[in-house]
Amino acid sequence: MSIILEPIWRDGFKLGGDYRIRINGSIYLPVKATVSLGLDAGCGTLNQQTISLPPKCGLSAAHRQFSVNKLDSEYDYVVLGGGNAGCVLARRLSEGGKHTVLLVEKGDAGDSAPLPSLHFWSDGKHSTVFDSAVDPKFGRSFSLISGLGLGGTTRINGGQYTLGVPAEYNAWSEEGRPGWSYEELKPYFTKSETWVGPVPEEWHGSTGPLTVRSYEDFYFGCSKEAAKAATDLGFSSILDMHSPLEPSIGWNKMQYTLGTDGTRQSSFRAYLPKTFVNSTQNLHICTRAVGSKLAFSRQTDGRLRTDSVKIQSTDGRHVRVVKARQEVILACGAFETPKLLLLSGVGPEEHLDQMGIEVVRHTPGVGANLQDHIYIKTVYNCPLPDSLWAIVRRPWILIREIYNYLILGFGWLLCTQIEVEIFGMASLIDAEGKPTAASAEHKDPFNPNNRPDFAVLATPIADPREPGIDWSKGLFGPNCALMKAESRGRVLLRSRNPLENPLCEMGYLTHPKDWAALRAALRVSSQLCRQMRANGYALEESKVPRALDDETLDAFIKERVETMYHYASSCRMASEVDAHPGVVDPELRVHGISNLRISDASVLPSAPAVHPQALIYAVAEKCADMMLKGYEIFHLLPVIFIFDARMFLLNITTELGRYLIRRINSPY
Known part of the structure; x- marks a missing residue:
């Protein structure tokens, strides 16, 4: 791998010119430099063109991946979106080997940026950049940026890691969201984290995939x-x-998501290392692809069921329909998750009618309440x-x-x-x-x-x-x-x-x-x-x-x-009759659809006073836990039923015997 020192402007290299550092094609920092600069720094020679770097700054070796046309026709779980939450879900649902899991991500599988980065100015390989609608109040639009590729925004964010005060989550619980109080959510923060900072571990995790640290002194x-x-x-x-x-x-x-070797800890690097992905045969990862539409069927109880997902490559060359035997989980973020629901006919009917999309389910909260x-x-x-x-x-x-x-x-x-x-x-x-x-x-x-x-x-x-x-x-x-x-x-x-x-x-x-x-x-x-x-x-x-x-x-x-x-709360966790209508219940299940969940920042009831990545890790950990526990209970139901039936017959027989004995011994 190499760092490239290149001119920003078209006039090429010149003394005292404006340059930028580029690592593996990604822009990191603009610099003022002179062409004659040269120094052997012990890690290569910096001259007017390049310096070679140790593997610490390189991309990881290739992860096993599947193109759209090579996907299986069915999986137990289909996870759409490989960002902050998606990588967590792919790891937790596939580990143990019981379930087949498909993870679909729009971007690539490149590793995280190792240094403080300015990807917001880059060529779009690591981020999606587009303008909001013009706001008349300000007379301008806003540049909206989110991460692209496995790891999502954790590839490019500032790395700040904050939980927020317990009151944030206790308020959610008190408003009618069981399971979301601080005491109930804290184990999932702990589960995701390995703390290597100077303060005691008392309120931190020590065995999680994600390394979090801070420093004794100020830099x-x-x-x-x-x-x-x-x-x-x-x-x-x-x-x-x-x-x-x-x-x-x-x-x-501040506390940061940085590894002990100083590298950025994205969700991809932390939860889906090459050793895990390449040894987990029941996990398939498909990059440069998107879920373009969900297909539903109506069940006898009137509820909808997600039958399949249409997946297409971003170059438009391949399309495949994949079925989910168990559940589909949307983890595309606060912009893309509501977009996919709307494209699938789930959302406010007025907007769907305007777009010429058949209304599958009128759900006013989809896309609303964006914070x-x-x-x-x-x-x-x-x-x-x-x-x-x-x-x-x-x-x-x-x-x-x-x-x-x-x-x-x-x-x-x-x-x-x-x-x-x-x-x-x-x-x-x-x-x-x-x-x-x-x-x-x-x-x-x-x-x-x-x-x-x-x-x-x-x-x-x-x-x-x-x-x-x-x-x-x-x-x-x-x-x-x-x-x-x-x-x-x-x-x-x-x-x-x-x-x-x-x-x-x-x-x-x-x-x-x-x-x-x-x-x-x-x-x-x-x-x-x-x-x-x-x-x-x-x-x-x-x-x-x-x-x-x-x-x-x-x-x-x-x-x-x-x-x-x-960005958050565009498919918020609340009832549909709330003053700000919700899209998912406290189990993160989409209202009215039996096997569709959302696990990303869009479900937050409101944007809390935190840098959100720590919370999204916890939300994803909790979502996976709820899903797996629900699966175990569902598959234990026949056993429970048989056991209960046997106990019922045993109790009936015992009571009948006691009744007959009483009748025989009775003088009447």
Whole structure:
């Protein structure tokens, strides 16, 4: 494998030109470099063209795969979507060898990106990028990005791993979703995880496929100063964000999905390693293919049953219909899962009629209730050595960090940008951005009233595409995120072409509470940086609000709001008569369809105040567990029936004998 140093612009190589690092065809970081650069770093020679790298950065050897035209006609389970949840389901349903499983993924089977990546700007090999519908409120559309290939968005995300406070899940349970309280969901977080960080393992897993870690120290000086300033402002320091004993609001050190060798832990790498896939004959993986339509039949009880799935290759050359003996599981994500249901005639009948699709089942919640985390970028200049931007401005620092990463196993490239995150509630922030004195009741992480609604993410980098930024200095971005959106959008069809992206109306900031939370976050971000300067740290404002009054902040929000790519809830878990109609029940079964489940971010009742990948791993683990337990009970029913029938006859015979004895001995 190799790293390619190539010019971004067409004028080719030149002194002091703009270049980018490309690994195996994927763009990772833009750099400022000179053609004459050369250094033997112990892991190869970097010159104007390439350096060779050890296998640590390479793709894994080939996994066993099946093309569409080579698939079997029937499987016990068909899993559509090989992302965050799909790889978990494929592993859990196939291990043990009892069940045949087909996993279908639109992208390829390439391994995860090993370094902090900017795939959002890449050529589409690792991600799907398309525009939302234009929102008249903002006068623009939003660029929507999701991962492509086995591992899905876990191939390209920031790697942040957060569970959220217990109140998130207790609220779901209290609203009528049995099995989804914190105590009931926590075992599945634990099951997925192997913890290798510095804090005790008490609230972590130790035997799961997914490696999670954090670090004792901060890698970036701006992160360290932000943590100190947060403490000075009165935010509690959270030692372990996974502990249910910690307060619901405060600042924490981020935890990441990184292996012990420093490589990104995607769901593909963690759950479907080559050794497992190639030795599991009952698991078939089909890449570069999509499920294009579900076929249903009507049962005697009036319910629908999913009979088969039409699967087509993305190049359009092959189509095959595959039957599911047991169940079909949709794990395509918050955009693609509702799209497939709509293409199959399951959804709001008005929209299906508009698209000329026969209505199989009127299900209003399909595609409705779409939620997302959004954020506002702010930019400050800080000392260059304290910022990740240094590897762009100083090529020798990039070389140093590649050497540290590959040879010594530490350094900046082990940090996926965010080291410090402040969680807060708008109701506990004053007009200057300082936290008010919170009572013990306000800090109770089990109280549903104490769910954070915003976060400030202290990031040692900023978007280098921003105009008007002093690139000669370091970049620090205390970005402001809305973590408990009340606003909702929807997913619709653009056409009946299964390969065309859906039409997504994001519906951002249609609820006043969302504006209030973002205002509070911006005030905290501003106050945080004031405190950093008061502590003697050199910060210069670059892209920040001019003032902190509501009107000025709202204008800043409107201009700079962006998605965090955490799409959720478009097939939410709720009853169909809910104020926001649901699509699946607490067993994740689609309402009215006997053998169809959904297991991805679309089922979340609402987008919780977490970076979602940890929760999606737990949802998939729980889904697989429910399915396998249901299968075992179903196959035990004949045994239970026979056993119960024998016990019934034995009891009847015994009681009849006792009755006859009483009659014989009776004087009457």
